[in-house]
């Protein structure tokens with residue numbers, strides 16, 4: 001009999017083990033699988049971390065983080081996001097993934113229902129199941145925009161939470177303000193809490209990012225330093241929201257995290273001083289390249305208005321794993337969409353990679369489309385510019 005707890009069954013990754021085994025055998029693979037930006041952490045951020053070490057700022061910080069960092073984040077939320085919170089209603093966490101678990105532990109009781117839009121960032125449903133909540137999936141296919149009627153129909157008297165992630169991983173969809181206002185109205189009418197994961201807020205290429213926490217106070221706004229500041233390994237994020245929830249998270253952190261890295265927090269203060277807006281044009285160009293070339297090759301591709309992902313339908317009704325296997329045979333690593341969805345017919349491509357890697361990956365995907373005899377889309381559709389759907 002296994003000593004491993006039952007809750008681990010929520011993390012079934014058997015589908016991927018074989019794919020990962022095959023991918024590990026590749027020499028010089030083209031990797032379009034990981035959600036990491038190509039940039040390195042900026043020098044001034046690294047210097048701030050080094051200064052923190054040299055100046056012995058290496059002990060525990062307060063559980064909820066350095067006061068100056070929380071104040072800086074409250075100011076940032078006010079000026080950039082129109083989210084009004086006191087510094088006491090901001091807490092620092094060792095990354096948003098841990099943050100997600102802390103929020104769930106703070107607000108969910110067994111049997112509570114959590115609405116998750118499909119496709120989703122994998123921890124949203126798995127961690128919810130792990131804490132005993134019931135996950136209700138609302139499909140966003142085919143546009144990857146929330147269907148408000150479907151959302152409303154999925155609300156019951158047990159619905160406690162709706163998880164929102166815009167710009168979205170894995171679809172790249174950006175939800176327009178109008179959609180977010182409609183979701184907030186539904187949440188208010190039904191007394192539902194919202195989580196808004198805004199980790200890709202600056203990666204928006206069409207339309208504008210809108211923070212739902214600016215119009216609905218029962219929103220837990222989550223953000224972090226991993227993506228836009230190229231700090232995935234520094235493990236730092238923050239959560240802002242209703243004070244009683246932040247207090248509960250802090251109590252949980254006291255017995256689990258204790259405090260996030262002091263060094264990373266000092267680095268984050270330096271990171272906040274410079275908004276990474278220079279990245280956007282570069283990422284827009286990469287996004288345009290992916291969209292135009294893959295659509296021209298005949299791939300069915302929606303979303304991709306933001307973040308750095310495209311969620312693409314596997315052609316010819318192949319399953320995601322079958323298509324990923326074919327890509328692997330040609331030296332390309334991409335992710336089978338079932339990691340992000342209840343459906344098994346999509347693949348996720350990350351364009352966090354540098355342009356040369358991206359170009360090599362696209363050439364392989366074009367060759368695969370040819371091999372599978374996918375009909376290229378008519379030129380006008382392939383060339384059409386990408387616009388937000390306004391659901």
Ligand code: PLP
Pocket residue numbers: 035094095096097098121165168169197199224225226232236237
């Ligand atoms: N939220 C989303 C939507 C993500 O895509 C990711 C990483 O891929 C994270 C959170 C993880 O953030 P962190 O590195 O802060 O744990």
